[in-house]
Every structure is written in C-alpha cells, then in structure tokens.
Amino acid sequence: SQQGEEDPQALSIQEGENATMNCSYKTSINNLQWYRQNSGRGLVHLILIRSNEREKHSGRLRVTLDTSKKSSSLLITASRAADTASYFCATDESNDYKLSFGAGTTVTVRA
Amino acid sequence: EAQVTQNPRYLITVTGKKLTVTCSQNMNHEYMSWYRQDPGLGLRQIYYSMNVEVTDKGDVPEGYKVSRKEKRNFPLILESPSPNQTSLYFCASSPRLPRFGYGYTFGSGTRLTVV
Numbered sequence: 541s542q543q544g545e546e547d548p549q550a551l552s553i554q555e556g557e558n559a560t561m562n563c564s565y566k567t568s569i570n571n572l573q574w575y576r577q578n579s580g581r582g583l584v585h586l587i588l589i590r591s592n593e594r595e596k597h598s599g600r601l602r603v604t605l606d607t608s609k610k611s612s613s614l615l616i617t618a619s620r621a622a623d624t625a626s627y628f629c630a631t632d633e634s635n636d637y638k639l640s641f642g643a644g645t646t647v648t649v650r651a
Numbered sequence: 652e653a654q655v656t657q658n659p660r661y662l663i664t665v666t667g668k669k670l671t672v673t674c675s676q677n678m679n680h681e682y683m684s685w686y687r688q689d690p691g692l693g694l695r696q697i698y699y700s701m702n703v704e705v706t707d708k709g710d711v712p713e714g715y716k717v718s719r720k721e722k723r724n725f726p727l728i729l730e731s732p733s734p735n736q737t738s739l740y741f742c743a744s745s746p747r748l749p750r751f752g753y754g755y756t757f758g759s760g761t762r763l764t765v766v
Binding site: 573575580581583585636637638639641642643644 | 655665666675684686692693694696701709739741743748749750751752754755756757758759760762
C-alpha cells in the first residue's frame with residue numbers, strides 16, 4: 541500500500557537553483573525517510589527524520605516534518621546536474637513491518 | 652564495501668519456467684525485504700524477513716516465495732512466472748525493523764521480463 545505521496549510528480553530546474561518537493565502521508569509514523577534513485581538503479585538512503593523532530597540538515601539537503609499536517613518537504617539547495625534523479629519519501633506506520641514508498645518526484649537539473 | 656548484491660541484473664524468461672533471484676548482504680543485517688517497482692505504482696513490498704527462518708508476506712506476495720536459511724541470503728523464487736510479474740525487483744536490508752529508525756540499503760535491482 542502506498543502511504544506517502546510526493547508532489548510535484550516532476551520538477552525541472554536550472555543548475556544552482558533550489559529544488560523543493562513535498563510528501564504527504566496518511567497515518568501516524570515513527571520516522572520518515574527520503575531516498576534518491578538514479579534512472580533504474582537502486583535507491584539510496586538520503587536522510588531520516590524522526591516523528592519528534594521538525595527539521596534536519598545533511599549537506600545541501602534540508603528536510604522538514606509536520607506531523608500535525610502529515611507532511612514533509614525535502615529541499616535541495618544549489619542543485620547540480622548530478623542531482624538529476626527521482627526522489628522518494630518512505631514512511632513506517634507505527635506497528636508496521638516495512639517502509640511504504642510514494643510514487644516519487646522526478647527532478648531534472650539543467651546545465 | 653558494505654553492500655546488497657542482487658543477481659542477475661537482467662533476466663528474460665518464458666512463462667512457467669521457475670527462476671530464482673539471489674540477494675546477499677555483507678552487513679550482518681537482521682531485516683531483509685523484496686520490493687517490485689512498476690510505473691505508476693511505485694515500490695510495493697513482496698516479502699520480508701526479520702531474521703533467519705522468519706519470513707512474512709508483504710503487500711503483493713502472490714506468485715512469489717522466499718527463504719532465509721542464512722542471515723546474509725534472501726532469495727526470491729518465482730515458481731511459475733507469468734507476464735504480470737515483469738517488473739524491476741529490489742532487495743533491501745537494514746540492521747533492524749525500519750520503525751526503530753533504520754534506513755534501507757538497496758541492491759542494484761533485477762529487471763525481469765517474462766514473455
């Protein structure tokens with residue numbers, strides 16, 4: 541079952557600009573994670589934010605979490621061509637045994 | 652290097668011919684899982700395992716089997732593949748259940764085509 545939904549589905553930006561994508565989910569969670577996937581390859585874990593955290597940073601990534609709105613955002617600052625990929629949010633429902641992934645946001649960074 | 656290794660990377664097979672996709676991790680992770688990725692449907696969990704000899708169904712288990720006889724290996728078995736199992740398959744592992752704050756390490760994927 542798909543717990544998270546990303547918005548927008550696709551995003552095209554110029555190199556150097558910031559990219560923001562959002563994730564909404566349906567039920568209470570323990571953690572929310574973001575992953576990157578380069579064209580048909582395996583997903584790579586980017587960052588995890590716990591339900592009691594509101595914001596987290598990792599390099600050029602900034603993640604926010606609003607549990608009252610059941611939503612999260614991922615900001616990539618100063619984008620590079622290498623950031624071209626699909627980005628997925630993943631959530632774990634409180635008593636579940638898996639991560640549920642959204643359909644992803646495809647980001648294209650133009651040189 | 653810490654990794655999840657899947658084989659094969661690409662596979663084309665015929666309907667009904669049993670196949671196995673192997674998955675091995677070298678991180679001593681307890682939790683392993685199989686997902687399939689289809690356009691418009693995202694990633695859906697097929698099976699998972701919380702430890703050796705402990706496996707359970709995910710969201711889309713029909714037509715698949717798994718086993719976990721050793722901690723490092725978690726093969727996915729298609730006893731009688733059908734065209735609707737054409738998909739991109741991923742194996743993933745994590746130290747423990749994701750809800751305890753662990754992320755997945757994914758394999759590189761297996762693109763399966765059943766004709």
